Amino acid sequence: MEQDLAALQARFGAHYARWLLAVLMVGSMAMVLASTTINVALPAIMSDFGIGLLLAQWLSTGFLAAMTVGLLLAAWAQARLGARLTLQLGLGLFILTSLLALLAQAAWQLIAVRIIQGVCAGLVQPLAMVLIFRSYSAGRRGTALGLYGMGVMVAPTLGPFIGGYLVDHFGWAAVFWLPLPMCLLALIGGHWLMPSQRDPHPAKLDLWAFGLLSLALFTLLGALAEAQRLGWGDVRTDALAVLGLGAGWAFFWRSQRSRTPLLPLTLWRHPAFRRASLVAMVLGMGLYGSTYLIPLFLQTVQGYSAGRAGLLLLPTGVVLALASFLGGWLSDRLSAALLLVTGLLVFALSMAGLGWAAQGASFALLCFWASVGRLGLGLLLPALNTSSLDILTADELAHGAGAITFMRQLGGAVGVSLLTCFIEWRHVAGGATVVAQALAFEQGFWLVAGLFILAILPAWGVRGSRKNVSA
Structure with missing residues (x-):
């Protein structure tokens, strides 16, 4: 028997929305963990399989690119299968491919696994924003998204630290089974708490x-x-x-x-949605680009072990989690444009600081500048979500949530690829020396800072309508 949100709320009572939020957080945490912990394992994978950075970066960009296209399947899957079955399908396939990764004998096999996992993440991630908007009233959405963001950011907080320790002691394979306990927990909770209602006349998949x-x-x-x-x-x-x-x-x-x-272009008839999409692309470049760049810089230039690189990122995740909650609380009270511009400036300052510090900087100084960047991202995320979706109608909400996340993931996939190519280009142009490699990373940080400065103009024009689009 199919159950919609109203039936589940009646069954579980006043605290249902909180329990649902917890399940959505755990499922998303597993996906974020999978997308970020691979970065601390890249040097070990490159060493074991004898591959260079241009091939190894596909472990990150392949996941992000597949997640980007998978996001556009999410709205159709929710309509055709229901939210519950979509979650079960995505997480079930993710668990299976994680186990297969442990049997990989060649780099292309790992890359194939990562691509399939990216599609799974694309199916699961948009569920959160849609169900939070439908289960929370308009006045509480910002706070709920802030709590969700804070919870989800626990994954990149602990992920690189735990993943780095495991890589040092058990090898790169550990990063593939690290998300599995959360996947199982989300599967169990989702069976009871996720709505199973389907659209009786779902749109045909293109x-x-x-x-x-x-x-x-x-x-x-x-x-x-x-x-x-x-x-x-x-x-x-x-x-x-x-x-x-x-x-x-x-x-x-x-x-x-x-x-x-598959991607309704009519969503971009809203000027605020167009501007928010540009900001989302730049945000994706910064979020995934810096998560990819910093561990690689720490291990290849600073000479850190995977565990020590993860330890440096531990405080940055705490800052991001707290800043996400603060950003959600502020998004219910301040204009989206102000929060977006502030977040962009703070993150740009962080990247410029890392570029200035560069080779030989102390552990504390690098940790400080990386934490400043996470503060900026925490202010950006809830404001971008609320401002981009508030202007849409209830019928556009599912597609809008997928589209704005699509733009962010597209920025992430393109950003990681561009940064990899840029760093390799500058490394070779500088003579392929150790000094040239350090300078290439420094220039990469400055490049990201410049992109965030350029994004201030569209961010200032973002205005949400603050209308209630809950179902």
């Missing part, structure tokens, strides 16, 4: 659009990587770029003409 988008994203990321290895002008690089651009154009052409588009 498989052509999904295939075109997947092809565009992976070929363009592949072109960036090949350009660094072979250079622009090489037939393989140019072929990937042309194929990716063609697939991207075909995807938008089909989306404009489809009755049930």
